[in-house]
Amino acid sequence: xxxxxxxxxxxxxxxxxxVLVSLTCAIWMTQALRDIDLVTNQGQTALVFVKIxxxxxxxxxxxxxxxxxxxxxxxxxHKLGSDSEIIVxxxxxxxPWRLLQPFLAVTILASLLLAAISAYVAPESLRMFRRxxxxxxxxxxxNIVQPxxxxxxxxxxxxxxxxxxxxxxxxxxxxxDRRDPKERVTILAEHGEILKNDRGSFLVLENxxxxxxELKQRDPNIVIFDRYAFxxxxxxxxxQVINYSVRERYLWQLIWPDANDQQYKDQPGQxxxxxxxxxxxxxxxxxxxxxxxAFLGAPRTTRQSPAWSITAVVLxxxxxxLIGFASTVLGVRYPLALTFQYLxxxxxxxxxxxxxxxxxxxxxxxxxxxxxxxxxEWLMRRAGAIIRPVQ
Numbered sequence: 575x576x577x578x579x580x581x582x583x584x585x586x587x588x589x590x591x592x593v594l595v596s597l598t599c600a601i602w603m604t605q606a607l608r609d610i611d612l613v614t615n616q617g618q619t620a621l622v623f624v625k626i627x628x629x630x631x632x633x634x635x636x637x638x639x640x641x642x643x644x645x646x647x648x649x650x651x652h653k654l655g656s657d658s659e660i661i662v663x664x665x666x667x668x669x670p671w672r673l674l675q676p677f678l679a680v681t682i683l684a685s686l687l688l689a690a691i692s693a694y695v696a697p698e699s700l701r702m703f704r705r706x707x708x709x710x711x712x713x714x715x716x717n718i719v720q721p722x723x724x725x726x727x728x729x730x731x732x733x734x735x736x737x738x739x740x741x742x743x744x745x746x747x748x749x750x751d752r753r754d755p756k757e758r759v760t761i762l763a764e765h766g767e768i769l770k771n772d773r774g775s776f777l778v779l780e781n782x783x784x785x786x787x788e789l790k791q792r793d794p795n796i797v798i799f800d801r802y803a804f805x806x807x808x809x810x811x812x813x814q815v816i817n818y819s820v821r822e823r824y825l826w827q828l829i830w831p832d833a834n835d836q837q838y839k840d841q842p843g844q845x846x847x848x849x850x851x852x853x854x855x856x857x858x859x860x861x862x863x864x865x866x867x868a869f870l871g872a873p874r875t876t877r878q879s880p881a882w883s884i885t886a887v888v889l890x891x892x893x894x895x896l897i898g899f900a901s902t903v904l905g906v907r908y909p910l911a912l913t914f915q916y917l918x919x920x921x922x923x924x925x926x927x928x929x930x931x932x933x934x935x936x937x938x939x940x941x942x943x944x945x946x947x948x949x950x951e952w953l954m955r956r957a958g959a960i961i962r963p964v965q
Contacts, residue, residue, distance in 0.1 A: 578663070582650065582676035589646035590680060597638050602631055609707070629703035632696040633821075636688060636855060643684050644862040644891050647677055648884060651870035661873040670930050674867055681863045689856040693825035700822045729753070743767055747779060749804065760785040760794075761804070768806075775806040820844045825852055843906040850912045851902045854919065858895065861919050864926035865890045872935040883936065894922055 606627035654660045663673060725733045730753040736746025744766045751759040763782030768775065779802045787794035817837065820828075828849040831838045838845055869883040869890075897918045904911035929936060 579676040579679075582654075582673075583679055585653075586646050586650045586677060586680045587683070589649050590643050590684065593645050594635065594639055594642040597642055598631060598634050601634055601638065602628070605630055605634070626703060626706040629699045629706065632691050632699045636691050636696055639684055639688055640858040640862050640895070641891065643681065643859050644866050644887065646680075647863050647866045648870060648887055650677075651866065652884065655870065655873075660871070670867075670871060670933055673871060674930065677863055677867060678860075681859050684859045685856040688859065692852045692855040697822050697824050701816075701818060704816060704818070704822065747777075747782070749777075756789050758787045760787075761802070763802070769803075777804040777806055778802075779804060820848045823848070825849075828852065843909070846909060847902045847905040847912065850905065850915070851898070854898060854915060857919060858898070861894065861923050861926070862891045864923055864930070865894075868926040868929040868934075869936050871930065872933060886936070890922065894918055 606623070609623070609627050651660075660673070721735055721738050723734065730751065732750045734748045735744045738744055745764070747761070747763040747766050749761040751761075761779065761782060761784050763779035765781065766777055766779040769778050770776075780800065782799060782802065784797045784799065784802070785794045786797075820837070820841065823845075828845055831845055866887045869887050898915040901911050901913075901915035901918075928934075
């Protein structure tokens with residue numbers, strides 16, 4: 575790889591990573607806000623919130639990375655074209671295929687990344703995300719340790735604390751038990767703490783009393799204690815069986831599904847559509863880069879505006895991906911619809927490679943150029959008519 579190739583490779587890779595990280599962080603923040611109840615309602619820390627919600631990032635990268643790559647390639651090609659570097663390299667005898675090589679090197683890295691994410695990383699992260707949410711929402715200890723709120727542990731059993739100190743000590747504890755219709759038990763304690771060990775979870779109370787009031791008795795029986803352990807394990811949800819969705823299946827589970835899997839029996843179309851979508855995930859970056867290079871990689875003069883080419887690249891990749899999404903959705907019920915995304919990808923790839931091989935400069939049709947120029951002139955006239963009275 576020569577110095578020019580290394581320069582293009584570094585520039586494109588850096589732009590790709592910058593766009594990918596920026597877009598992923600922005601979209602992740604919007605997605606994470608949907609689970610803000612982990613902090614507000616479930617009593618979890620910000621660290622737990624970030625840890626759980628960040629597990630959706632691989633799935634976001636799977637969708638964002640092809641578009642981030644085409645933005646990076648378009649940016650570098652536009653920069654090379656506006657600085658007349660493409661014209662100089664073409665005049666020096668560099669063929670279009672030669673200039674395409676460093677872009678393909680970045681594209682192959684992106685495709686390998688997406689292949690790994692599609693096959694294993696994204697399903698595994700979604701599984702961890704599902705398990706994390708279930709664990710948090712069934713964690714009794716984190717739910718009851720919310721000062722100033724009466725928490726119903728279960729029907730007839732309420733819990734309240736006045737304060738939780740930084741060292742984890744609970745102050746001002748009240749536990750009201752009305753589960754037994756013949757007896758009401760109220761436990762008051764000055765302070766206590768949560769203790770977890772191999773035997774389960776316990777609320778260890780200190781300096782308090784237990785008031786037992788039987789239905790037929792006038793006065794309650796009061797027992798004062800220095801230390802009392804209340805078993806919380808009995809209220810845990812216990813182990814739960816998780817039925818993973820189709821999107822949470824590994825690639826090999828989609829290729830060779832278990833014939834006895836009830837979900838596969840009920841939703842074979844979902845398995846089929848998800849499989850084809852996963853198989854095409856590493857192919858989209860290659861096709862997108864070919865489209866971008868076909869429109870922007872040919873040498874142009876400074877008078878030839880790249881606006882049309884950039885617009886065509888955006889429309890091309892968005893249309894191609896929308897065809898893929900539509901084929902996946904329709905393919906659940908109509909298997910033949912899945913072939914449209916392969917035809918679209920193959921057609922775009924063949925057309926792009928043909929334009930690159932022939933060194934074609936793809937320009938807008940004359941009618942489109944005339945319409946754009948007329949629209950620009952009209953806008954300029956309107957802007958001038960608005961500005962003159964103001965002056």
